[in-house]
Amino acid sequence: MNTVKMIQFGSTLTDRADGKKTSISIMDKYSQPVSLDFADVVSLGSSFGDEVILPLAEKQNQKIIVLNTNNIIKNSIRRIVEDRSIEISFLD
Amino acid sequence: MNDQYFTINEVCNLLNISRPTLDSYRKKYGIENITLKGKVYFKKTDIFEQLSFAMVGVMPELDLAVLNDVAVEELEVAPGVFDLRLIRSIDAFGSICLMCCLKSRISARQHVYLLTEKSSACFYLQGINFFQELKRVNGEYLHYNAEILRDVPSGNPEIILPLHLIGYKGREKSILDGIYASLRVQGYSEDICSSLGWTLGELADNATTHANVPCYFMLSSLVGPRKFLILTIGDIGLGIPFTLKTNDRYKNLDDFKAFISAFKSNVSSWEDIYDRGKGLNDLLAIAKGNGAWVRAESNGMGIFFDFNNNADSINVKTAGTKATGTRYSMVLIDAEFDHVTKREMNNILINYLEKL
Numbered sequence: 001m002n003t004v005k006m007i008q009f010g011s012t013l014t015d016r017a018d019g020k021k022t023s024i025s026i027m028d029k030y031s032q033p034v035s036l037d038f039a040d041v042v043s044l045g046s047s048f049g050d051e052v053i054l055p056l057a058e059k060q061n062q063k064i065i066v067l068n069t070n071n072i073i074k075n076s077i078r079r080i081v082e083d084r085s086i087e088i089s090f091l092d
Numbered sequence: 093m094n095d096q097y098f099t100i101n102e103v104c105n106l107l108n109i110s111r112p113t114l115d116s117y118r119k120k121y122g123i124e125n126i127t128l129k130g131k132v133y134f135k136k137t138d139i140f141e142q143l144s145f146a147m148v149g150v151m152p153e154l155d156l157a158v159l160n161d162v163a164v165e166e167l168e169v170a171p172g173v174f175d176l177r178l179i180r181s182i183d184a185f186g187s188i189c190l191m192c193c194l195k196s197r198i199s200a201r202q203h204v205y206l207l208t209e210k211s212s213a214c215f216y217l218q219g220i221n222f223f224q225e226l227k228r229v230n231g232e233y234l235h236y237n238a239e240i241l242r243d244v245p246s247g248n249p250e251i252i253l254p255l256h257l258i259g260y261k262g263r264e265k266s267i268l269d270g271i272y273a274s275l276r277v278q279g280y281s282e283d284i285c286s287s288l289g290w291t292l293g294e295l296a297d298n299a300t301t302h303a304n305v306p307c308y309f310m311l312s313s314l315v316g317p318r319k320f321l322i323l324t325i326g327d328i329g330l331g332i333p334f335t336l337k338t339n340d341r342y343k344n345l346d347d348f349k350a351f352i353s354a355f356k357s358n359v360s361s362w363e364d365i366y367d368r369g370k371g372l373n374d375l376l377a378i379a380k381g382n383g384a385w386v387r388a389e390s391n392g393m394g395i396f397f398d399f400n401n402n403a404d405s406i407n408v409k410t411a412g413t414k415a416t417g418t419r420y421s422m423v424l425i426d427a428e429f430d431h432v433t434k435r436e437m438n439n440i441l442i443n444y445l446e447k448l
Contacts, residue, residue, distance in 0.1 A: 010265060011265075011268075011269055011272065011289075012264075012265045012268045012269070012289040012293055013293075014264075014265070014289065014290065014292075014293025014294060014296075014297060015261065015262060015293060015297045015301075016297070016301075017261070017301075018262065042268070042272055042282070042285055042286050042289050043268070043285075043286045043287075043288070043289025043290045043293060044290065045290050045293045045294050045297070045371070045374070046294075046370045046371075046374050047294070047297070047370055047371060048293075050370070070282050070283065070286050071283050071286075071429060072283050072286035072287050072290060072378075072429055073286060074431075075377075075378075075381065075429065075431045075432075076290060076374075078431055078433075079370070079374065079377065079431075079433070079434060082433055082434050082435070083434075083435075
């Protein structure tokens with residue numbers, strides 16, 4: 001499985017438009033399935049996360065592995081997948 | 093004459109004094125005048141600064157702070173004249189409300205006169221680059237005596253980041269990149285830095301995307317047994333009720349209900365198919381998970397969300413300024429940040445809305 005180092009997109013991952021661009025970049029450069037590595041990323045906004053996690057989950061049988069998330073990024077991801085049948089595995 | 097000068101009659105009318113009284117003031121306070129084609133004119137700044145006592149009488153001092161119920165327009169002692177000497181105390185929220193109020197006037201090409209003195213409030217404003225930022229809006233319409241504030245002591249230990257303009261989409265990210273390391277060196281946790289980035293990202297995105305205007309941002313701290321960060325941000329855009337009601341689904345809501353509804357998840361001015369509108373719900377969820385509080389105001393309506401000790405209370409506040417647009421101040425406590433679901437947050441808001 002490919003691992004996407006999210007820090008390449010910035011340490012503050014907010015803004016829906018930036019999330020959309022990031023999602024397109026991930027889909028173009030990496031063959032799925034991928035895991036998302038948040039090492040050194042400080043913040044993740046849920047609108048940015050929506051654009052990355054939801055389309056990826058759709059392509060990966062509703063499963064995503066995320067690595068190296070701080071507590072707040074975990075909270076953000078939990079809010080993103082709330083009310084959706086997406087299985088998130090947090091590996092620290 | 094241009095807008096910077098008064099005639100004798102204008103001064104007498106403004107101060108509600110007779111011509112002989114004005115003459116005695118001119119003599120007593122050494123007010124200079126210029127004569128053009130036989131007519132006498134006074135510089136407005138001279139009149140305001142030296143005779144304004146006669147206009148204001150005994151005015152109460154004002155605390156322009158996030159927990160108070162004062163609008164900055166109370167400083168306006170005559171049309172366009174803001175007496176900053178009346179400020180007893182001011183914080184980041186008061187400063188950004190004042191900035192938004194004055195910026196809206198100057199942007200509308202109205203002359204603004206600021207009466208200043210060597211006071212702690214004026215020093216505070218000078219220290220956060222308030223006057224410089226205001227001058228950048230349009231210096232031609234701003235009048236104040238900069239000499240009074242020359243060589244004031246600079247630096248306030250509570251200010252982590254003075255007034256910053258977020259002038260374009262994404263600008264806040266480079267600001268945050270510059271302060272994360274500094275906050276960590278000062279002992280702030282990774283969790284509070286992460287929450288700050290998330291919150292500021294959502295609010296700045298709201299301003300630059302939905303309101304389509306630049307916004308002002310300040311970061312300050314509170315001294316105490318625990319570490320606190322206070323994030324304050326404001327713009328003079330169209331305001332939440334106006335933008336939300338451009339979505340047909342919400343067009344019949346009254347403005348206050350529209351304002352509160354905007355904090356529910358998936359409520360947005362954009363079409364529902366975009367599944368937008370999480371940012372403000374995130375903001376409250378972070379505050380609730382942290383036992384903190386948020387003050388918000390839009391288009392003259394103010395609200396205070398208090399989650400301290402699970403209070404989950406929502407109370408109306410006087411807006412800090414009558415200017416259009418939206419302002420927020422949020423405290424972040426360097427402690428636990430529990431996960432709060434959208435459903436939990438929505439339930440608190442729905443309960444409040446049902447009681448209105």
